[in-house]
Every structure is written in C-alpha cells, then in structure tokens.
Amino acid sequence: MAKVGFFEKLKSGLAKTREVLTTDIDVLILGKKDIDQNLYDELEELLISADMGPQFTFDLLDEVKKRVSRKELDDASQIKKIMQQRMLDILRPVDHPLVIAKGKPFVIMVIGVNGSGKTTTIGKLSGQLRSEGHDVILAAADTFRAAAIEQLEVWGRRVGAPVIKQAMNADPAAVAFDAMGKIKAGFQGVLIIDTAGRLHTRTNLMEELKKVKRVIGRELPGAPHEILLVLDATTGQNAVMQAKIFKDEIGATGIVLTKLDGTSKGGVVVRIAGELGLPVRYIGVGEGMDDLRPFDSREFTFALLD
Ligand SMILES: Nc1nc2c(ncn2[C@@H]2O[C@H](COP(=O)(O)OP(=O)(O)OP(=O)(O)O)[C@@H](O)[C@H]2O)c(=O)[nH]1
Ligand SMILES: [Mg+2]
Numbered sequence: 001m002a003k004v005g006f007f008e009k010l011k012s013g014l015a016k017t018r019e020v021l022t023t024d025i026d027v028l029i030l031g032k033k034d035i036d037q038n039l040y041d042e043l044e045e046l047l048i049s050a051d052m053g054p055q056f057t058f059d060l061l062d063e064v065k066k067r068v069s070r071k072e073l074d075d076a077s078q079i080k081k082i083m084q085q086r087m088l089d090i091l092r093p094v095d096h097p098l099v100i101a102k103g104k105p106f107v108i109m110v111i112g113v114n115g116s117g118k119t120t121t122i123g124k125l126s127g128q129l130r131s132e133g134h135d136v137i138l139a140a141a142d143t144f145r146a147a148a149i150e151q152l153e154v155w156g157r158r159v160g161a162p163v164i165k166q167a168m169n170a171d172p173a174a175v176a177f178d179a180m181g182k183i184k185a186g187f188q189g190v191l192i193i194d195t196a197g198r199l200h201t202r203t204n205l206m207e208e209l210k211k212v213k214r215v216i217g218r219e220l221p222g223a224p225h226e227i228l229l230v231l232d233a234t235t236g237q238n239a240v241m242q243a244k245i246f247k248d249e250i251g252a253t254g255i256v257l258t259k260l261d262g263t264s265k266g267g268v269v270v271r272i273a274g275e276l277g278l279p280v281r282y283i284g285v286g287e288g289m290d291d292l293r294p295f296d297s298r299e300f301t302f303a304l305l306d
Contacts, residue, residue, distance in 0.1 A: 007299065007303065009285075010285060010293060010299060010300075010303045011303045013260060013261045013285025013286055013291065014260055014261070014266055014285060014300075014303050014304055015261070016261070016262070016263055016264040016266070017050055017260070017263065017264050017265065017266030017267060017304055018266075018303070018304050018305075019264065020046055020049055020050045020264050021046070021050055021083075021267070021304050021305050022080075022304065022305055022306065024046050025043070025046055025079075025080060025083075026080075028042050028043065028046065029076040029077055029079060029080070032076045035064070035068050035073070035074075035076055035079075039076065040061055040064070040065070043061065043064075043079070044057055044061060047060065047267070049264065049265075050264060050265060050266065050267035051236045051237065051265035051266070051267045051268040051271060052267035052270050052271065053240075053267070053268075053270060053271035053274065053275070055271075055274060055275075056086065056090070056267075056270050056271070056274065059086065060082065060083055060086055063082060063086070064079055064082060067082070080305060083305060084301055084302075084305050084306075087270060087301045087304075087305065088297060088298065088301050090270055090273050090274050091269070091270065091273050091280075091297035091300060091301060092297045093273070093277070094255075094272075094273040094277065094278065094279050094280045094295075094297070095279075095280070095295060095296060095297035096254075096279040096281070097281065097294045097295065097296075098226060098254060098281045098282075098294070100129070100134065100190060102133070102134060102188075103188055104188055105183045105187060105188055105189065105190075105191065105220065105223070106189075106190045106191070106225050106226075107180075107183070107190075107191045107193070107216055107220065107223040107224040107225050107226075108125075108190065108191070108192045108193065108224060108225065108226045108227075108228055109193045109195065109209075109212065109213060109216065109224040109226070109227045109228070110122055110192060110193060110194055110195060110228045110230060111195050111197075111209055111227060111228070111229055111230070111246055111250055111252065112197055112229055112230035112231060112232075112242070112246070113197045113198075113232075113242055114145070114196070114197035114198050115197065115232065116197060116230045116231055116232040116258060117230050117232060117256070117258035117259060117284055118142075118194060118195070118197060118230045119142070119148065119151050119152055119155070119194055120258070120284075120287065121228075121230050121256050121258060121282070121284060121292060122138065122152070122155065122192050122194050123152075123154075123155030123158070123159065123289075124284070124288075124289055124290075124291065124292035125192065125282070125292060126138060126155065126156075126159045126161050126190075126192060127155075127158070127159040127289045128289070128290075128292065129190055130159050130160055130161065134189050134190050135187070135188065135189025135190070136159070136160075136161040136189055136190045136191075136192065137161060137162050137163075137164060137179065137182055137187060137189065137190075137191045137192070138152055138155070138156050138161050138162070138163045138164070138191075138192050138193075138194065139163070139164040139165075139175055139176060139178070139179035139191060139192070139193040139194065140152045140153075140163055140164065140165040140166075140175060140194055141172040141173075141175040141176050141179075141193050141194055141195050141196075141212055142172070142194050142195055142196040142197070143166060143167070143168055143169055143170045143171070143172055143175065143196070144168075144169070144172075144196040144198060145196060145197075145198070146168070148194070148196070149163075149165050149168065152165075152194050153165070164178050164179040164182065166178070172195060172196065172208055172211075172212050173208075173211045173212050173214075173215045175193075176193055176212045176215050176216055177215050177219065179191055179193060180215070180216060180219035180220060180223075181219075183219070183220055183223075184219065184220075193212065193216070193224070195208075195209060195212060196208070206249045206250065209249075209250050210249070210250065213227070213250065213251075226253050226254055226281075227250060227251060227252045227253045227254070228252070228253075228254050228255070228256055228281060229243060229246045229247070229250075229252035229254070229255050229256070229278070230255075230256045230258060231243055231255060231256070231257050231258065231272070232258055232259050233257045233258060233259050233260045233262075233263050233265060233266060233268050233269070234259050234262050234263040234265065236263075236265040236268050237268070237271075239257070239268055239272065240268065240271050240272055240275055240276075243255065243272055243275075243276050243278070244275075244276065247276060247278060252278060253278070253279070254278060254279045254280070254281040255272060255276070255278050255279065255280045255281060256280075256281055256282045256283070256284065256292075257269055257272070257280060257282075257283050257284065257295075258283075258284035259284060260283055260284060260285050261284075261285045261286045261291070266304065269283070269300065280295040281294070281295060282294055282295055283295050283300070
C-alpha cells in the first residue's frame with residue numbers, strides 16, 4: 001500500500017481520539033486571542049477525556065502557563081505544537097518495533113485479559129509475518145474458553161500456519177511443551193503461543209502463565225523471546241492497571257494496544273508509555289489483516305494531532 005494511503009488509513013482508524021485532540025481542540029482554540037483560565041479548564045477536560053492521563057495533562061498545562069507568563073506564547077494555536085512535542089518526547093522511548101530475524105526460532109507468548117484481542121492480534125500478526133516470508137506455527141494454549149482453539153485454527157488456515165493443540169481443558173503448559181517440540185525437531189520460524197485471559201481467577205491465571213513461560217524457557221534457553229501483552233484501549237485507565245500487573249507478574253516485554261479504532265481514549269498510549277516504559281510494539285486500529293500496525297511514535301502523533 002502507498003505510504004500516503006497507509007497514513008490516511010491510520011488517521012481514520014484513530015478518528016475517535018483524533019476528534020477530541022484535533023477537532024475539539026481546534027474549535028476550542030479557534031479565534032481565541034486570550035489564553036485564559038477558561039481555556040485551560042476546557043483544555044484540561046479534553047485531555048482527560050482522551051485519557052492522556054493526569055500527569056501529561058498537568059505537565060502540558062504547566063508548560064503552557066509558564067510560556068504565557070514569560071510572554072513566549074501569545075497565540076493559542078501554538079498549544080498544539082507544544083502538545084505534539086510533548087507526546088513525541090514520551091512516545092519516542094517506547095518506539096521499538098519487534099525485529100524478528102529469519103533462520104532461527106523466535107518464540108512469542110501472547111498474554112492479556114479476556115477479550116483484549118489476543119487471538120485476533122495473533123491472526124493479524126501471523127498473516128503479516130507469513131507475507132514477509134516467515135514460517136509460523138501457532139499454539140493453542142488457551143484450553144479454557146470454549147471455541148478458543150477453533151478460533152485460532154480459523155486464523156491458522158487463513159494465513160497458512162499449522163496449529164498445535166490438545167483437547168479443551170488440557171494443561172496449557174503441555175500444549176506449549178508440544179509446540180516447543182517442533183523447535184527441538186528443527187523448526188526455524190516464529191512460534192506464537194495464544195493463552196487464556198480469564199480475569200476472575202487471577203491468581204490461577206498468573207500461575208498458569210508462569211508455568212507456560214517456564215516450560216518454554218526450559219525447552220529453549222532464552223525463550224520466550226517476546227512476551228506480548230495485549231491491552232484493549234477502550235478500557236482506558238483499566239488497561240494501565242492490567243499492564244502493571246502483567247509486567248510485574250509475568251515480565252511482559254512488549255505491548256499491543258488494540259481497538260484504538262473504537263475509542264476516543266487513544267491517549268491511553270501516552271499513559272502506558274509514561275507509566276510503564278514498556279515498548280509499544282503494535283497498535284490495532286480495526287479488524288482487518290493490515291489493521292495491526294507496527295507502532296511508530298511520529299506517525300502516531302501526527303495521525304492524532306496535526
Ligand atoms: N475494532 C477492533 N476490534 C478488535 C481489534 N482487535 C480485536 N478486536 C475484536 O475484539 C474481540 C475480542 O478479540 P479476541 O482476539 O477474541 O480476544 P482475546 O483476547 O483472544 O479473548 P479471549 O480469548 O476470550 O481471552 C473480537 O471481536 C475482535 O474482532 C481492533 O484492533 N479493533
Ligand atoms: Mg483468545
């Protein structure tokens with residue numbers, strides 16, 4: 001796809017958040033000569049409603065006020081430039097795309113609460129990896145939810161990736177063990193392991209995930225090479241809390257933020273970046289195969305604000 005079309009599509013995927021951060025702020029600022037308390041209050045409300053978080057909001061307003069008092073800023077339209085710069089400063093450090101070399105095994109374990117988009121993300125990611133010439137095997141280590149295995153198999157067939165599975169309710173670590181057997185037998189591609197996401201039995205889930213991770217590491221030292229934490233952006237602040245738990249307990253190494261197309265809370269990326277410092281690997285902006293995008297801080301910032 002042409003670069004311009006690609007960017008336009010990202011913009012439309014982020015439309016709901018863009019509406020708050022670009023359209024609404026433009027309306028707010030348009031024609032305003034004075035930067036007064038009223039403007040600060042309204043700006044604060046908009047930033048909070050896009051889930052940019054209290055820290056970002058406070059820091060931005062603080063900087064704007066300082067610049068106004070130093071008479072460096074007399075035109076409200078400059079506020080957006082400051083905001084862009086601040087967003088970039090926070091997002092640039094977490095902008096580390098996942099790099100997967102060919103010719104050696106790479107194991108990705110995918111974790112996150114139920115419904116966050118793990119299986120769909122795995123489907124889209126394997127499709128992209130296949131089209132880049134990677135061999136991909138999927139492992140159905142979500143043996144808990146009815147239809148989880150079939151859902152992964154549908155994706156597997158669609159993208160041309162075999163699925164390792166056992167019966168429902170089997171031990172997820174046993175599925176991971178089987179899948180690692182493929183690597184022991186010489187598989188040199190990408191192995192992606194889907195896991196369950198139920199939250200109401202959190203302790204069990206965490207223990208189960210730790211066991212899966214342990215088995216992977218025992219079969220191939222250094223693996224999993226990536227523990228991708230999938231977060232649903234529409235849950236806003238909740239996603240930040242989940243991220244902290246999964247980071248501490250399982251040692252997530254990268255984040256995928258899904259469903260950005262369905263929310264005006266896309267500013268949550270900024271919060272997650274600021275509060276967790278984990279690399280944001282991909283963002284999901286729709287259900288189609290190419291709606292999973294490698295995270296690019298500049299592209300993201302300019303798609304939201306320009
Ligand atoms: N609009 C939109 N929908 C998405 C995106 N990613 C996932 N979804 C949808 O979110 C729903 C849940 O996705 P799943 O992939 O099944 O989530 P999961 O984390 O595997 O859920 P469990 O297996 O129950 O733990 C599905 O209807 C997906 O199509 C996205 O980026 N945008
Ligand atoms: Mg799933």
